Amino acid sequence: EADIYQTPRYLVIGTGKKITLECSQTMGHDKMYWYQQDPGMELHLIHYSYGVNSTEKGDLSSESTVSRIRTEHFPLTLESARPSHTSQYLCASSKHSNQPQHFGDGTRLSIL
Amino acid sequence: SQKIEQNSEALNIQEGKTATLTCNYTNYSPAYLQWYRQDPGRGPVFLLLIRENEKEKRKERLKVTFDTTLKQSLFHITASQPADSATYLCALWIGTYKYIFGTGTRLKV
Numbered sequence: 775e776a777d778i779y780q781t782p783r784y785l786v787i788g789t790g791k792k793i794t795l796e797c798s799q800t801m802g803h804d805k806m807y808w809y810q811q812d813p814g815m816e817l818h819l820i821h822y823s824y825g826v827n828s829t830e831k832g833d834l835s836s837e838s839t840v841s842r843i844r845t846e847h848f849p850l851t852l853e854s855a856r857p858s859h860t861s862q863y864l865c866a867s868s869k870h871s872n873q874p875q876h877f878g879d880g881t882r883l884s885i886l
Numbered sequence: 887s888q889k890i891e892q893n894s895e896a897l898n899i900q901e902g903k904t905a906t907l908t909c910n911y912t913n914y915s916p917a918y919l920q921w922y923r924q925d926p927g928r929g930p931v932f933l934l935l936i937r938e939n940e941k942e943k944r945k946e947r948l949k950v951t952f953d954t955t956l957k958q959s960l961f962h963i964t965a966s967q968p969a970d971s972a973t974y975l976c977a978l979w980i981g982t983y984k985y986i987f988g989t990g991t992r993l994k995v
Contacts, residue, residue: 805983816890817930817975817987824983832984864929871983872918877929 777801780865780878788886793852795881797865805871806848809864810834811880817864823848855885888913888980890988898994899966907961907991909976915954918979921961923972924990930975934961966995 778799787793799806804825809817819832823842837859838852848867852859862882866875891910899905909919917938922930936943936952936959943950949962963970973990980986 809987814894814989816989819984819986822983830983866929872979874920874932874935875930875985877931879927879929882927 778865778867778876778878780863780881782881783879784882784884786884786886787855789854789856791855793855793883795850795863795865795883797848797850797878798846799848799867799876800846801867801869801876802845803867803869803876804845805868806842807866807868807875808832808838808840808848808850809866810836811862811864813862821850855883857885859883860885888916888978888986890976890978890986892976892988892991894989894991896992896994901966901968901995903966905963905966905970905993905995907974907993909959909961909988911957911978915957916978916980918985919950919952919959920977920979920985921948921950921959922975922977922987924975925972930987933974963993966993968995971995 781796806823808821811817818834820836821840822830862880864880866877868875889912920935921933924930934950947964951960973992975990976988977985
């Protein structure tokens with residue numbers, strides 16, 4: 775019953791390339807999030823959006839940027855990928871900030 | 887700052903038994919605490935949310951308790967089945983817009 779979709783699921787790409795990870799949700803949620811998760815580690819919030827045209831950086835410093843032009847769409851962009859960006863990126867949404875989050879299945883990114 | 891401690895060692899349990907997973911936190915009691923299930927290569931799936939003023943919450947075979955004195959939440963799965971094998975994450979509300987997540991405990995039934 776996936777209501778939040780991430781593409782691509784896997785991406786292997788060379789250093790220096792520009793990358794955009796897509797995230798879309800069909801639930802009409804205002805709040806959307808991007809997390810980074812390494813194997814066996816906790817999720818770290820890297821970006822948050824309150825709603826259209828409203829984004830904030832999370833606790834974990836990230837060289838990525840996000841945009842929120844439409845409620846349902848929250849893409850993440852890396853202008854110049856580096857091996858240190860290799861990780862799993864998870865997108866989530868919620869109706870209210872303190873309520874359960876719905877997660878996509880993530881993009882596993884490998885930078886060579 | 888608030889920290890979450892979940893047992894990083896895997897929990898092996900016999901089918902049919904009750905699995906109990908622990909989530910400890912270090913500072914103030916959060917207003918909300920959630921439990922998620924995560925399967926390999928997938929995103930977390932929400933299971934239960936418990937509020938600060940609630941002692942216990944149940945959903946089918948799942949039960950969560952919240953002890954603000956001990957700074958601890960316990961997550962129970964009764965009558966464990968092999969399909970329950972996964973990593974279970976605890977998440978604490980730390981205000982404004984954020985939950986912080988634990989590293990999770992891997993359960994193998």
